[in-house]
Amino acid sequence: MSRPAEPVPALRAQALTKTHRGEGAAAHAVRGVDLTVRRGEFVAVTGPSGAGKSTLLHLLGGLQRPDSGSIWLDGECTDSYGEARWAVERRRSIGIVFQFFNLVSNLTVADNIELPALLAGASSKRARTARRELLGELGLEGRARSMPGELSGGEQQRVALARALVNHPRLLLADEPTGSLDSKGTREVMRLLSRFHARGQTILLVTHDARLASTADRVISFFDGRITDDADLGDPPARSTGLSGVLELKD
Ligand SMILES: Nc1ncnc2c1ncn2[C@@H]1O[C@H](COP(=O)(O)OP(=O)(O)O)[C@@H](O)[C@H]1O
Numbered sequence: 001m002s003r004p005a006e007p008v009p010a011l012r013a014q015a016l017t018k019t020h021r022g023e024g025a026a027a028h029a030v031r032g033v034d035l036t037v038r039r040g041e042f043v044a045v046t047g048p049s050g051a052g053k054s055t056l057l058h059l060l061g062g063l064q065r066p067d068s069g070s071i072w073l074d075g076e077c078t079d080s081y082g083e084a085r086w087a088v089e090r091r092r093s094i095g096i097v098f099q100f101f102n103l104v105s106n107l108t109v110a111d112n113i114e115l116p117a118l119l120a121g122a123s124s125k126r127a128r129t130a131r132r133e134l135l136g137e138l139g140l141e142g143r144a145r146s147m148p149g150e151l152s153g154g155e156q157q158r159v160a161l162a163r164a165l166v167n168h169p170r171l172l173l174a175d176e177p178t179g180s181l182d183s184k185g186t187r188e189v190m191r192l193l194s195r196f197h198a199r200g201q202t203i204l205l206v207t208h209d210a211r212l213a214s215t216a217d218r219v220i221s222f223f224d225g226r227i228t229d230d231a232d233l234g235d236p237p238a239r240s241t242g243l244s245g246v247l248e249l250k251d
């Protein structure tokens, strides 16, 4: 009897390296990273500023190309992907949120969320329905006609999350998504990440904040371009402590 095959991971990276060569000295941002993220997993990558976390996330989302190494999305090797193919993946199967919300400032909240759905080929009716559902879920029903600049930081990040999730991406990449929020906004965004994760969303969260990282199932420590620790917080006490610590964060 053969054992059942391992399910295909959502994401696999092997021997990734990336050196930034700018004006000054070369920055060896990612120095040989092997990483597997299973479907439905919530993984946090944490480490100090300059460790290479954002570079790693950019590589995984195809926003930058590695110098060497390979990335598989749902078992498919991306080695041959060019810009256009990565753009398609980011539209359909990888949602990304950043520290600064990256909303289109002259579009309403509704249009910001519907746009990626329309670009992915949804009918306007389907895009509208998806947008309504997400805004409801994110507690922003009344904000559809607002412009991004009229919203608080926490609200803008929730809109950015809606935009990232509107096409039901297999993978959500989040780079310091609470980095410019106050404690209330931070709590809201972390609670939403936990809720989407509970419903099966695969998430890779990059944060320098170890406490936020403990919201995840698994915490990867990143230092000087390398993974230095990879801890499964699967056991219930550790996990619930981390989670409640964040969700009870006071203003
Ligand atoms: N576009 C870039 N050009 C040159 N150096 C960069 C660039 N992006 C990042 N770096 C350098 O790479 C290293 C890792 O940066 P980064 O990936 O942003 O780390 P983190 O997100 O952990 O703070 C740092 O030394 C940073 O200065």
Ligand SMILES: [Mg+2]
Residues within 6 Å of the ligand: 053, 054, 055, 176
């Ligand atoms: Mg960063």
